[in-house]
Amino acid sequence: MACQICYGGATQPMLRRGTIFALTATLGASVASGCRGPEPEVFQVRVTSIDTHGGPALADEQVEGIMRHSLERAPSFSPAERDQRSQRSRGNVEVLNASLEYREIPDAADNGRDLLVRLFIEPPEDLGDELGRDGLDATVMLERKAGEADLESDLQLATDRLAIILQARADLARRSEGAVEGLLATRDAEIILETLAWIRRHPQDAQSRQAADRVAELINDEDENVGLLAIETIGEIGGPEHVAIVIDRIQLTNAGQVSRAYEAIARLGGPDAEGFLRFAARNEDEPNQRAAAERALRRVAEVGGAMDEAGHARTRGHR
Incomplete structure (x- = not known):
């Protein structure tokens, strides 16, 4: 099994052209766990779009459950409550719309299949400029050999990975105390490359220096x-x-x-x-x-x- 990520790539053509790096599929606690300081603001995430591109699909309720589980790995994000669906924000909590796309791609080389998953979360109002061009948008490719593929578990694995990547971006955009030091201390090549x-x-930032x-x-x-x-x-x-x-x-x-x-x-x-x-x-x-x-x-x-x-x-x- 292998998993790949494309930064800022929203579609498969961009995935082919973009910079792609191999990464391990081992997922633990949030990579930001080494960061210190006060608890950051938590953004509520509401899934408003699920697109399978006409391929095999899980029930929307299953996909929403997968998203809820993945967001547990990202301290800056949590699932929006159901009674918040009709409003943009509630109190001091900002609600961010999210879209999830996934599709299976047959792999003729080994009769297996790849699972391409993209997660996009709209940038928080105060972090849009800091997040830069890629924003909170990432795509993962999960490769499976024949007989290994299971759509539900593979989608969970890929979405977990995406949540960790987007949490790292949020920590950096916020300049969370100790974020750069903590992220560079991981053994995760993709997180290190992001950092x-x-x-x-930001070469003049104190954490960079x-x-x-x-x-x-x-x-x-x-x-x-x-x-x-x-x-x-x-x-x-x-x-x-x-x-x-x-x-x-x-x-x-x-x-x-x-x-x-x-x-x-x-x-x-x-x-x-x-x-x-x-x-x-x-x-x-x-x-x-x-x-x-x-x-x-x-x-x-x-x-x-x-x-x-x-x-x-x-x-x-x-x-």
């Missing part, structure tokens, strides 16, 4: 996508003190890491950065990598990084 992307959009050391550690993450995005992110929030860490952690045989590292090191700046980039530009054998090192060297020189001998001491793997 790194948020940090890149405080996460620099943890981001540097993630360069060695077992998930390649996490490692690559961590390199890009440290260049946005780190400083000259992180240059040696980046040089030590990148794999100099990995072209994707090296090209990103050159740019990140240039952004970090300082004499160590200029020394390393000058050495790399002089000694890279691969033309594209050498060009990347030269561009990075020009960049760090433009911001006034002065070279000293320390830069030459951190040239692991180069001639």
